[in-house]
Amino acid sequence: MKSVRSGVLACLVVLGVVAACGKDSAPRPVEPPDASVPEACDGGGVVACAGACVNTGVDPAHCGACDNACASEEVCEEGACVAVCRIDGQQVASGTVNPANACEVCLPATSTARWSARRSIPLLVGGGDLTAQGWTVVSEGPSTLSYGADHVRLATSTITGERSSGRLLITREDAFDGTRPFRLEVTLQVETVNRHNTLDSGAAILGGITPPFGTAVERSKMVYLDSAAIGWADETQSAAFPVVDGAYHVYEFAVDAAKVATVSVDGVAKLTRNNFTSNGTLAIGDQTEDPGVDGAMRIKSVDLLCPPGP
Structure with a gap:
């Protein structure tokens, strides 16, 4: 025996036959689901907030x-x-x-x-791949380019008895507009370097170069870094400075509207030159393959300084 509830009537069923029916109450409403826990909230950062699924x-x-x-x-x-x-x-x-x-x-x-x-536009960030940063590597062995956590290291050497040595330059075209005033900061440490030759250096900064190795005129305006001095590679000017002292130094290369170039080290002017022109290509490293003129340096950063605001 069972009972059947059919909305407004309640019936008693015995052996499949309706025995009696009577009036029942109104249909019971269907309870809505709990809106505080939407079924679509399935984790992964999606949670229920005020009854809605939120990521x-x-x-x-x-x-x-x-x-x-x-x-x-x-x-x-x-x-x-x-x-x-x-x-x-x-x-x-x-x-x-x-x-x-x-x-x-x-x-x-x-x-x-x-x-x-x-303040500045980064041209090189030490530790990062050079080619991905727009640089080109020009090398002749024996030379080694390697990376540290915060620097790129360039090193060259001479094989005993050979008439040439390694050459290793990193260059960046269009590093700046050579027709306008510019200021560059190169933060580097010279680990070791042999004394330069005229127009050649085992550790150098070139504020203009025609790849791969530059012209004689461009090399004459190159800044050489010796162990205890810096100067122009055509021997027109030099200044004493403890380049190889185990520390990083900031070398600033600036050219003003009158085409006067000034080279400063850690904020102190060391070299000047009139009528400086550039094609906007920057180069750093060992420029020469002269035997016995080698160097090793760590470059931490190169930045193009922005002009001061109004």
Whole structure:
């Protein structure tokens, strides 16, 4: 014997035959599911917040947690609020360089509404692959190029009895506009170097070069680095300085609007030269294959300094 409930009637069924029926109450409503736990919330950063599924990894209203909202100048990335710039109606990620001016960058800590001035443009970051940074390697053995955590190392040597030695230059075309004033900073350490020859050096900085090895005129304007002095490779000027002292030094190469070149070391002017011209290609390393004129250096960084703001 069983009973059947059919909306408004309740019937008693005995051996498959309806024995009696009577009035019943109204149909019972179907209970809705618990809205606080949506079935679609399946983990992986997607959680239930106020009855809705939210990806706390990217939702700025619930970033990292349901009760954490990012500020208006922030976006949510991987569950953390990250500041951005909003320039000319566009969202710009922090660290983005202005495509119209490489000396401007988005720095939310400085301004979220406009581009911020940049001190310098990195041309070489030590430890990173040179070719990926726009550099070309010019080499003749015996020479070795290697990388450290924060530098690139260049080294050359001479085989006893040979009439030539290793040559190793790294060059970057269009490093700067040679028709306009420019300032470069090269942070490097000379580990060892032999005394230079006229127009040749085992450790050098060239503010203009025609690849692969440069012309005689370009080499005359090359800066040589000896163990205890720096100078122009045509012997027109030199200055005493403890180049090989186990430390990194900042070598600044600057040319002004009057085409006067100044070479400074750690902020102190050492060399000057009039009528300096350049094709905008920069080179650093061992420029010569003269036997016994070799060197080893570590380059930590090369930066093109931006002009000062207004």
